[in-house]
Amino acid sequence: MSLNVKERRNKTATVLVATGEINSETSGTLLESLLPLVREGRPLRIDLTAVTYVSSAGLRTLLVVYREAQHAGVAVTLYGVSEEVRFVMSATGFLDFFETGEAAATRARAAR
Amino acid sequence: MSEARSDQVLRVDAYPTHEVGGYRVRAGKPFPFGANVVPGGVSFSVFSDQATSMTLVIYKRGEPEPMAELEFPEEFRTGSVFAMTVFGLDHENIEYGYRADGPYDPASGHRFDARQVLSDPYARLIAGRDVWGVEPDRSRGYQYRSRVCLQDFDWGDDTPLRIPAEDLVVYETHVRGFTRHPSSQVTAPGTFAGLREKIPYLKELGINCIELLPVFEFDESDNPRSNPETGEKLYDYWGYNTVSFFAPKAGYAATGRYGMQGDEFRTLIKDLHAAGIEVILDVVFNHTAEGNEQGPTISFKGLDNATYYMLTPEGYYFNFSGTGNTVNCNHPVVRNYVLDCLRHWVADYHIDGFRFDLAAILGRDLDGTPLPNPPLLEMLAFDPVLRHTKLIAEAWDAGGLYEVGNFPAYGRWAEWNGKYRDTVRRFLKGDPGVTGELATRIAGSPDLYSSRGTSASVNFLTAHDGFSLADLVSYNDKHNEANGEGNGDGANDNNSWNCGVEGPTDDPEVNALRLRQMKNALAILLTSQGIPMLLSGDEVARTQQGNNNTYCQDNELSWFDWDQVDQNAELLRFTRQLIAFRKHHRELRSTSHPTGRLRDGLGLPDISWHGERAWQPDWSADGRLLAVARCGTGDQDVVYVAMNSHWEAHDLELPALPGGRSWHLFADTGAEAPHDIRTPGAEQELDNAGKYLIGPRSVVILVGRATGPEPGDD
Numbered sequence: 001m002s003l004n005v006k007e008r009r010n011k012t013a014t015v016l017v018a019t020g021e022i023n024s025e026t027s028g029t030l031l032e033s034l035l036p037l038v039r040e041g042r043p044l045r046i047d048l049t050a051v052t053y054v055s056s057a058g059l060r061t062l063l064v065v066y067r068e069a070q071h072a073g074v075a076v077t078l079y080g081v082s083e084e085v086r087f088v089m090s091a092t093g094f095l096d097f098f099e100t101g102e103a104a105a106t107r108a109r110a111a112r
Numbered sequence: 113m114s115e116a117r118s119d120q121v122l123r124v125d126a127y128p129t130h131e132v133g134g135y136r137v138r139a140g141k142p143f144p145f146g147a148n149v150v151p152g153g154v155s156f157s158v159f160s161d162q163a164t165s166m167t168l169v170i171y172k173r174g175e176p177e178p179m180a181e182l183e184f185p186e187e188f189r190t191g192s193v194f195a196m197t198v199f200g201l202d203h204e205n206i207e208y209g210y211r212a213d214g215p216y217d218p219a220s221g222h223r224f225d226a227r228q229v230l231s232d233p234y235a236r237l238i239a240g241r242d243v244w245g246v247e248p249d250r251s252r253g254y255q256y257r258s259r260v261c262l263q264d265f266d267w268g269d270d271t272p273l274r275i276p277a278e279d280l281v282v283y284e285t286h287v288r289g290f291t292r293h294p295s296s297q298v299t300a301p302g303t304f305a306g307l308r309e310k311i312p313y314l315k316e317l318g319i320n321c322i323e324l325l326p327v328f329e330f331d332e333s334d335n336p337r338s339n340p341e342t343g344e345k346l347y348d349y350w351g352y353n354t355v356s357f358f359a360p361k362a363g364y365a366a367t368g369r370y371g372m373q374g375d376e377f378r379t380l381i382k383d384l385h386a387a388g389i390e391v392i393l394d395v396v397f398n399h400t401a402e403g404n405e406q407g408p409t410i411s412f413k414g415l416d417n418a419t420y421y422m423l424t425p426e427g428y429y430f431n432f433s434g435t436g437n438t439v440n441c442n443h444p445v446v447r448n449y450v451l452d453c454l455r456h457w458v459a460d461y462h463i464d465g466f467r468f469d470l471a472a473i474l475g476r477d478l479d480g481t482p483l484p485n486p487p488l489l490e491m492l493a494f495d496p497v498l499r500h501t502k503l504i505a506e507a508w509d510a511g512g513l514y515e516v517g518n519f520p521a522y523g524r525w526a527e528w529n530g531k532y533r534d535t536v537r538r539f540l541k542g543d544p545g546v547t548g549e550l551a552t553r554i555a556g557s558p559d560l561y562s563s564r565g566t567s568a569s570v571n572f573l574t575a576h577d578g579f580s581l582a583d584l585v586s587y588n589d590k591h592n593e594a595n596g597e598g599n600g601d602g603a604n605d606n607n608s609w610n611c612g613v614e615g616p617t618d619d620p621e622v623n624a625l626r627l628r629q630m631k632n633a634l635a636i637l638l639t640s641q642g643i644p645m646l647l648s649g650d651e652v653a654r655t656q657q658g659n660n661n662t663y664c665q666d667n668e669l670s671w672f673d674w675d676q677v678d679q680n681a682e683l684l685r686f687t688r689q690l691i692a693f694r695k696h697h698r699e700l701r702s703t704s705h706p707t708g709r710l711r712d713g714l715g716l717p718d719i720s721w722h723g724e725r726a727w728q729p730d731w732s733a734d735g736r737l738l739a740v741a742r743c744g745t746g747d748q749d750v751v752y753v754a755m756n757s758h759w760e761a762h763d764l765e766l767p768a769l770p771g772g773r774s775w776h777l778f779a780d781t782g783a784e785a786p787h788d789i790r791t792p793g794a795e796q797e798l799d800n801a802g803k804y805l806i807g808p809r810s811v812v813i814l815v816g817r818a819t820g821p822e823p824g825d826d
Contacts, residue, residue: 024204056261056372057204063266091305091366093379097266 002026003051005033013043015079019050022058030058034065038074045101049080059094066097077101126151128199132182139188140195145452146234146358147208147260153199154260158232159192159445160212160416162222166194167211169229169254170201173239176252178229181211204371207239207257208232212415219427221418223409229254231356231411233449236456237261237371238329238356244288244302244363245347245666248333256329256355256410259371263460265378270462273390274500275320277526277567277643278701281691282392283319284575285648286350286670287327287364295674300366304373304380313677315387317651317684318691322384323392323467325576326351327377329359330401335664337596346596346664350576352469353401353435355410357453360461374461381462390464392502393457397441397450398473398509399433407436419445422480430480432473434510441474447488450474455497465502467528472509475520482513486520493522504528504570517560521568529557529569529642534607536573536636537584540629541609542757542809545733550755551721554740556641558705565703569642573633574650577603579660581650584608585629586615591658594665602661615658627653628809631686631781631788632755635811638690639700639753651687652676682785689789693778693813696792697751699744706742715770716743716750726767737762737806741816750816756806764804769816774801776815782807 003026004019014037022030037044046062048054054062062078069076079101081089089095128136140155148155156168166189170180184194209231214224231238235258241248248255291298291306298306314322330351337346351361362368365376381391400420402413405428412420422430422438429437440446457463468474475486492498507519507527516530535553539546552559556566574581579590588610592602611625630653637644648654649672656662662670677684694700699718706719721729722739729738739754750773754764761782766775776795781788790796795815798804806812 024202055204055370056375059372059375060262060264067266087299088367088370088372091300091303091379092372092375093382094375096379 003029005030007033007037009042013045014040015045015047017047017050021053021055022051022061023053023055024057027058027061031061031064035068038065038069038072038076041072041074043075043077044069045077045079047079048082048085051082051085054085054088059089059092063094063097075099123151125197128197130185132185132196133180135180135182136199137182138197138199140197142190142193142195144234145193146232146236147258149203149260149262150197153197154201154203155195155197156208156232157193157195158210158234158415160194160214161192161419161445162416163194163212163214163224165213167213167226168196168198169209169211170198171207171254171257173205173207179206203260203262207259209254209258210415218405221423221427223413223417225409225414228409228414230409230414231256232258233356233411233415234358234452235259235356236263236358237374238359238362239371241329241331241333242362242368242371244332248331256331258356261371261374265375265460267378267382267462270382270385272462272464272500273385273388275390276703277502278565278703279695280321280390280643281319281638281694282321282323282570282643282645283314283317283648284323284325284394284572284645285672286325286576287361288349288666289670290648290672292666293668293671293673296672297674302364303366304364304376305366308380308383311383311387311389314384314389316688318688318695319646320388321390321392321464323394323645325394326354326396327361327364327393328354328395329356329361331355332363332666334401337664339594340596341594344667347666348664349666349670350663352396352663353399354396355401357397357449358456378461385462390502391462392465392467392504393463394467394469395454396469397439398470399435399437399439403436404429404431419443422476422478432476432480432509432511432513433470438473438476438480440478441488442477442483442486447491450488451491451495454492454501455495458497458501463501465504467504467506469506470509471505471519472507472513472515473511474505475515476511476513480511484520489520489525490522493524502526517557521564523564526568526570526643528575528645529553529560529571531560532557532569532571532640532642533573536633537607539736539755539757540633540636541607542736542759543607544736546757547729547735547738548731550738551729551740554636554640555719556705562705566641566705567643567703570645571637571640571642572645572647573637574647575645576647577661579606579608579658580647580654580656581630581633582626582653582655583658583660584633585626586610586655587658588614589658590660591615592661594659594669595661595663602659606660625809627683628781630683632757632809632811634687634690635753635779635781635813636755638694639751639813641700641702641705644694646687648672649676651684652680653683682788685785686779686789689791690779693792697744697749699742699748699751702744711743714743714750716741716767718743720767722752722754722764722767724762724764726765739764741767752814752816754804754806754812754814756808756810759808761805761807764806764812766802766804766814768802772818773816774798774819775804776817777812778815779813780807780810781812782810
């Protein structure tokens with residue numbers, strides 16, 4: 001299955017909407033889309049609502065983006081992580097690295 | 113450009129030089145062995161001394177038939193190593209294996225069969241048994257499929273804990289059994305992820321080292337037996353039949369079906385470390401799942417049978433393991449294989465130590481003769497990567513070699529102290545003539561380990577192999593009928609005592625005695641010098657219903673029942689406090705054996721023995737009461753432990769304490785809860801300073817310290 005990526009910009013962040021599977025075949029596309037956005041320095045949101053599966057290589061790609069963003073001082077947030085993807089990310093420890101939309105929203109509520 | 117990408121350089125070896133079977137390839141590098149992702153491709157390297165040719169067989173993931181068969185060109189062979197880089201492979205979606213051609217001549221040790229696809233001995237991942245218990249499709253020609261994986265886990269700041277050996281409290285458990293029971297209430301029962309959810313329980317218990325039964329890939333479905341009483345299928349539950357030594361068991365991972373077992377296991381280890389808990393793996397290098405002449409050919413048999421196995425002059429398998437074959441551990445090639453394997457687990461998984469199953473075999477020569485200076489054991493002891501890794505031997509084998517106290521240690525190896533287990537068990541059930549040996553065992557077995565120190569002795573009373581603690585006090589005999597072997601399997605010499613009734617009973621007196629006996633056992637274990645090891649579930653009286661060999665029981669006989677955490681809260685609390693007490697008292701954890709000489713300034717020896725009368729131990733055959741007082745240096749407490757396995761109570765005369773100290777009660781297994789044990793540092797001062805009545809079959813622990821403010825933790 002292929003991966004489609006679309007980019008959207010709002011006032012505060014750049015949103016990258018991914019559709020499909022993130023695996024060893026498609027993660028190159030994702031990385032090529034994300035790295036230039038990281039370098040722009042704007043907060044980055046990755047919308048995974050329409051992502052059905054993230055493979056081991058896919059998780060590594062997301063982590064590479066996270067490390068690049070960390071290096072550049074850019075905040076990266078994952079949104080719309082499905083229950084299955086969240087479970088896999090949690091069991092393998094990858095979720096620990098990321099800010100997810102739900103957690104960010106909770107903290108924002110608490111701050112108010 | 114970022115740091116991560118600025119070091120990308122053009123590499124000459126990123127370009128193919130040959131074409132084989134339609135794939136672009138080049139000669140690979142012989143080292144490292146296995147399949148490794150390199151720029152543009154995957155490098156495959158495999159050893160076979162006697163193969164005449166080697167073919168790499170590649171499958172699209174999950175497909176029954178290969179997508180490519182690439183014979184190694186002759187110029188890709190260096191010595192006996194076949195190495196080839198294949199370009200353009202999607203490393204994540206392939207499985208691979210080898211066909212090795214060569215002589216089929218069992219009398220000469222050779223069993224080559226090019227029709228067979230073989231697993232890579234260095235495979236970091238194995239597919240084929242991805243989800244525990246799913247019945248495999250045995251019509252497939254290649255069952256245990258090697259996979260390629262990246263070794264790039266992000267460990268963050270995880271570093272080895274390097275807990276001093278003498279400070280360890282080891283907890284032996286089974287990845288699946290720990291959380292498989294429905295009562296565990298974890299997200300993914302029976303997996304690494306499930307175990308990770310129970311870290312708070314382990315932390316609260318106070319243990320600081322978890323020892324996992326085998327986690328290398330094995331085939332739980334390779335047991336052909338069924339339960340004769342119920343007809344249910346039996347499993348290879350414990351997993352001592354290793355299929356692949358570099359690969360974590362996929363069926364132990366919630367993400368095994370995605371091939372992410374490596375990351376899931378590493379995440380468990382990382383979080384255990386963060387909780388202050390080390391991880392020791394039970395490893396099995398004495399035999400493999402390939403069995404004897406009748407067993408399957410999986411990997412070693414077809415790649416280089418004569419190198420990997422000890423063979424008789426007629427070409428049959430020596431069986432020092434009791435399971436059919438014996439790994440040829442001291443063959444130079446196999447020594448390197450074992451070393452590479454352990455380095456892999458330490459470097460790529462941050463494992464803190466290993467317990468070697470039937471380790472006496474690791475000291476045998478190529479023909480089985482015990483070696484005085486076994487090169488493998490020496491190699492492991494001095495290896496730079498393993499330098500701070502704990503090495504623990506099960507210092508015996510099924511061929512009759514018993515090396516407890518004698519294992520070639522090179523200043524590094526510790527041992528499962530089987531003599532400790534046997535002695536304390538005999539004392540607990542009230543056997544005569546045991547107090548003398550009991551004293552030796554609880555002092556760290558100086559008769560066995562005088563030159564190696566107390567931490568050479570891993571003290572245990574129960575382990576996966578044998579009765580659980582609850583069963584040790586509930587059964588005189590093993591009850592292994594459910595294993596389908598006519599109760600002929602499992603040990604017969606258990607030194608157990610049922611407290612009057614065989615098996616479960618409603619008799620409150622018997623049950624009270626059993627609970628007390630369990631507390632007695634734990635109290636002795638956790639106040640003995642040496643490294644204590646607890647069997648998972650003993651702290652909540654886990655029962656196997658008298659089965660002392662649950663190797664095949666993937667069910668409630670083996671699983672940790674989490675309802676017992678509440679039901680047996682009294683025993684759990686008792687265990688927690690004992691572990692805390694051990695942590696509180698350095699004198700229980702001293703590395704050197706006690707000498708009996710006076711300590712500076714305190715006027716008491718580091719260890720002293722007592723009976724009903726202070727300073728007068730009873731070493732006679734009828735003596736069933738022994739008390740020991742331990743004394744540290746400076747202002748540390750004195751710890752007095754009285755052990756009474758007699759069925760009558762005794763008046764203890766307590767030794768006088770120097771310098772304004774008085775006796776305080778920490779634990780009395782004869783007292784009703786919650787007065788059976790206290791929080792370390794909050795012991796109750798005795799009313800009668802010179803005497804204490806110890807009940808029948810009881811253990812009493814007292815602390816001699818200055819009256820006044822509570823001492824802090826050492």
